[in-house]
Amino acid sequence: MEPVPFFKTGQEIILEKDSKPTKSKLRGWKVGHYLLVDTPDISWTSPQNTPIIGRFLGGATYYGFSTRVLGLLREVNLLALGYPDDIVETSSRQHLRFDTTIPVEIVNENGSAENNVAGVITNISESGCQLVLAAPCNVDEKLYLRIHFPTGSRIEKIGCIVRSVNKINDKFSCGVLFDIIDDDELIPLKEFINTVSEYNIVDHR
Numbered sequence: 001m002e003p004v005p006f007f008k009t010g011q012e013i014i015l016e017k018d019s020k021p022t023k024s025k026l027r028g029w030k031v032g033h034y035l036l037v038d039t040p041d042i043s044w045t046s047p048q049n050t051p052i053i054g055r056f057l058g059g060a061t062y063y064g065f066s067t068r069v070l071g072l073l074r075e076v077n078l079l080a081l082g083y084p085d086d087i088v089e090t091s092s093r094q095h096l097r098f099d100t101t102i103p104v105e106i107v108n109e110n111g112s113a114e115n116n117v118a119g120v121i122t123n124i125s126e127s128g129c130q131l132v133l134a135a136p137c138n139v140d141e142k143l144y145l146r147i148h149f150p151t152g153s154r155i156e157k158i159g160c161i162v163r164s165v166n167k168i169n170d171k172f173s174c175g176v177l178f179d180i181i182d183d184d185e186l187i188p189l190k191e192f193i194n195t196v197s198e199y200n201i202v203d204h205r
Contacts, residue, residue, distance in 0.1 A: 039077050129176060133172045138162060140161065144159055155188050
């Protein structure tokens, strides 16, 4: 088995267990035998053979693989994982998704909030978010959001396309994908994600 050309010591790797991803770092490997990574936290002192999904960025390509826990090297706080049988390219559009509560306003295309529709973002990633609104919206509808981040920054206006709508009691849960024209629009969002990712409060979808 040939080593992956983009494996390198110290690179960031996302490990997913029980559908809950968290950040770690690759510390070493032996081709065909094992990977050594930082133990993310005490919840990862799992029984052997626990299935794990790994993801990492190599060059300009995202890779993913399946593996299992071989054991824990407690004295050096490293987790031993089985060397993956197959490492495949994955979509660069996959993003970490964060459960959160962020105030949001629906604004007009010119940025004004004449309709005064407010709501809450219940989870968010660089590609989209889940909104809970008091007013209904329609699948494929174009919305413009003003997002107020807990870090103090905000996005004045960002376009999005509604992909799903579900009525929950008297509210509406809407899944949207951001419709980005200028990457600068995402700077406050990326800064927020970088901040909360340090606490590993992540989902991956």
